[in-house]
Amino acid sequence: MVEHNGANGSETFRGLPRLGEPAPDFEAITTHGMLRLSDFKGSWLILFSHPADFTPVCTTEFVGFSEINSELNKKGVQLLGLSIDSVYSHIAWTRNIEEKLGVKVPFPVIADINREVAMKYGMIMPGESRTETSRCVFFIDPESKLRAMIYYPLTTGRNMQEIIRVVDALQATDKFQVATPANWKPGEKVIVGAPNTSSMAEQRMKDKSLEVVEWYLSKKAL
Amino acid sequence: MPCTNSDGTLTEAAVTLMSVMVEHHSLEEVASITDIPLYLVRATARDLIDTRLATEQDGAYRITKLGSEKLAYTLAKLNAG
Known part of the structure; x- marks a missing residue:
């Protein structure tokens, strides 16, 4: 402190x-x-x-x-x-x-x-x-x-709704090990962690189970 | 949470908790049975122990003889009122 x-x-x-x-x-x-x-x-x-x-x-x-x-x-x-x-x-x-x-x-x-x-x-x-x-x-x-x-x-x-939203986001992170994008609300897609090797990045671009915008930005439904 | 009113009777929360603590229960069980938030159950149980109205052994809580007498006194007063 x-x-x-x-x-x-x-x-x-x-x-x-x-x-x-x-x-x-x-x-x-x-x-x-x-x-x-x-x-x-x-x-x-x-x-x-x-x-x-x-x-x-x-x-x-x-x-x-x-x-x-x-x-x-x-x-x-x-x-x-x-x-x-x-x-x-x-x-x-x-x-x-x-x-x-x-x-x-x-x-x-x-x-x-x-x-x-x-x-x-x-x-x-x-x-x-x-x-x-x-x-x-x-x-x-x-x-x-x-x-x-x-x-x-x-x-x-x-803003009370923002307080509820932060709780929802933190609890989703704990439950599903994901991150949440800007303005995320329950029911919307979440962020999948970015790959940290070149080969994982290559694989990510081929992953049809995700919404892959770019190798470092992928989303999925919960 | 204070468990005794200024007139010496038990508070409503204390009566509810102590009625359940007639048998050994963990605080989680007490919260579940009484539907009182766990944080309030913990705070009230702490006060019950400090005032020797309940005891704790291995995570299970039970009212003492003194607690039993106080509960009976409070219930009698409530019924009379």
């Missing part, structure tokens, strides 16, 4: 966690009680942060995450929110969302008041804000390995 001092030298901001490495461990107070990263082992986890409770963009996002929660659960994915607010603030805000917008927030939310988890995951972007977490999304696999990250600035709400 890379660390460097903030501009005033009084704070230490850690670098981002790295893809393919174990997700930083944590134990944190949440709206569903004390939870640890290890509690989620065996299922996929989407850990996401928002800047602050009772703010407009975050409210629309919480409605969005709540709406995709059951679809994600069916895919073996649990959601876990986080912001630098108290658990009482989280409880009040989620109750307010249910009362005013008719949406029950079904997932736990970390009350990271001491910023411990936020710092471990590099959720604070000092150039944007020193007191709020940016809109980060971490895709953590059943072995607690960090598989994908998305970062949005404070001003831009996230």
